[in-house]
Amino acid sequence: METSPSSPPSPPEILDLDSIRALKILGKGATGTVLLAHDIVSLSSSSSSSFAVKLVHKSSASSLRRARWEIDVLRRLSVDSNQNPFLPRLLSSFESPEFFAWAVPYCSGGDLNVLLRRQNDGVFSSSVIRFYVAEIVCALEHLHSMGIAYRDLKPENILIQQSGHVTLTDFDLSRSLQIPTRPQFYQPDPELSNHRKKNRSFTRWISPAATESNKTGLKKTRSARVNPINRRKTSFSSGERSNSFVGTDEYVSPEVILGDGHDFAVDWWALGVLTYEMMYGETPFKGKSKKETFRNVLVKEPEFAGRPNDLTGLIRRLLVKDPSRRLGSHRGAAEIKEHPFFAGVRWDLLTEVLRPPYIPLKDDGELTVGAFDFDVREYLEKLRTTTSSALSSPLNSPPHVCHENDPFIDF
Numbered sequence: 001m002e003t004s005p006s007s008p009p010s011p012p013e014i015l016d017l018d019s020i021r022a023l024k025i026l027g028k029g030a031t032g033t034v035l036l037a038h039d040i041v042s043l044s045s046s047s048s049s050s051f052a053v054k055l056v057h058k059s060s061a062s063s064l065r066r067a068r069w070e071i072d073v074l075r076r077l078s079v080d081s082n083q084n085p086f087l088p089r090l091l092s093s094f095e096s097p098e099f100f101a102w103a104v105p106y107c108s109g110g111d112l113n114v115l116l117r118r119q120n121d122g123v124f125s126s127s128v129i130r131f132y133v134a135e136i137v138c139a140l141e142h143l144h145s146m147g148i149a150y151r152d153l154k155p156e157n158i159l160i161q162q163s164g165h166v167t168l169t170d171f172d173l174s175r176s177l178q179i180p181t182r183p184q185f186y187q188p189d190p191e192l193s194n195h196r197k198k199n200r201s202f203t204r205w206i207s208p209a210a211t212e213s214n215k216t217g218l219k220k221t222r223s224a225r226v227n228p229i230n231r232r233k234t235s236f237s238s239g240e241r242s243n244s245f246v247g248t249d250e251y252v253s254p255e256v257i258l259g260d261g262h263d264f265a266v267d268w269w270a271l272g273v274l275t276y277e278m279m280y281g282e283t284p285f286k287g288k289s290k291k292e293t294f295r296n297v298l299v300k301e302p303e304f305a306g307r308p309n310d311l312t313g314l315i316r317r318l319l320v321k322d323p324s325r326r327l328g329s330h331r332g333a334a335e336i337k338e339h340p341f342f343a344g345v346r347w348d349l350l351t352e353v354l355r356p357p358y359i360p361l362k363d364d365g366e367l368t369v370g371a372f373d374f375d376v377r378e379y380l381e382k383l384r385t386t387t388s389s390a391l392s393s394p395l396n397s398p399p400h401v402c403h404e405n406d407p408f409i410d411f
């Protein structure tokens, strides 16, 4: 059974659109536009005073519902006891009859998809994969412990903070599910929390070519949503499962395609696809068409070049088609953390790693306040009066291509 979020924390600050200016468009997805903005009242031109503002037009019942839900999740993540270093928090929000706008911390390093494509051979080394996957596991563990299945894990939704650590973004497809009551599901390892030493093991650098931030384009490259091939009506057999059909086709799990209901294990499947993509530069089940991709997801076993090792072993265990046998399905993230690929990882010290694989350059010129900034209200007015596909930005960014085949009927 789906659960409604627990009682909302105290309301965050209202985002005052008259006191902010936008510096550039950071990205456009199916539902929203994300701007880099700064507060003109604070009079500071440093990048640390900048933040990201997501704008969503209430163009349909589904965009309204999804934006409300995303703000709700962010609000819950902002409560002191729920804050996590790999998840965003809500800085402020604003709602008009036509729009939602909300501010979250700015991640200056772009997304993992762009970073991966900029590597010479389009792949990460296993130590870099270990670093990123470890942080993503912690983020998912935290969401699951709050009863939230993320359901949209893919490289485009993993942002790199100025510190080099990751942040998950885009919670509009996430969903509240009942937290499993299995013993030890979310028990942290008491051994780990006793030690607080610095860990410098992840010191490998990524190609310098990656130090440019996302300049390859503004829209997400592969954010096409999947079409339902089987949209059975909800038939929950247990309170922990959801039947809505969501995700991105190459990342979608077998149980979602089959419409059998799904739970937190969908995130561990997507983690397997993501890890495979970081290792080989391509996803394991991609076909020539969506239909072929789904068929592959259902019947094809992932192919691994080279000798088996801990990394391929981890991926294999995550890409088990039966969700009840998949790594993570019984004791959650604890099972994944115990996998030999992570041997030696100090889970409690991830944020203290001094040199993550890639640290974005500090102000690379994009944040020159006053040079190109534009009025957010004027931009909203343009959004209102122009169809999304015809809209061009004040900074001549490419037109937004919308990939949506709205899968949210059940949402």
Ligand SMILES: Nc1ncnc2c1ncn2[C@@H]1O[C@H](COP(=O)(O)OP(=O)(O)OP(=O)(O)O)[C@@H](O)[C@H]1O
Residues within 6 Å of the ligand: 026, 027, 028, 029, 030, 031, 032, 033, 034, 052, 054, 104, 105, 106, 107, 108, 110, 111, 156, 157, 159, 169, 170, 171, 172, 220, 223
């Ligand atoms: N905090 C942030 N810092 C920097 N860039 C960001 C931030 N939040 C979002 N972006 C950029 O904006 C893009 C779109 O953001 P987001 O995924 O939230 O939008 P969306 O409309 O919900 O996308 P989707 O089509 O997947 O639903 C991201 O891929 C990223 O490039």
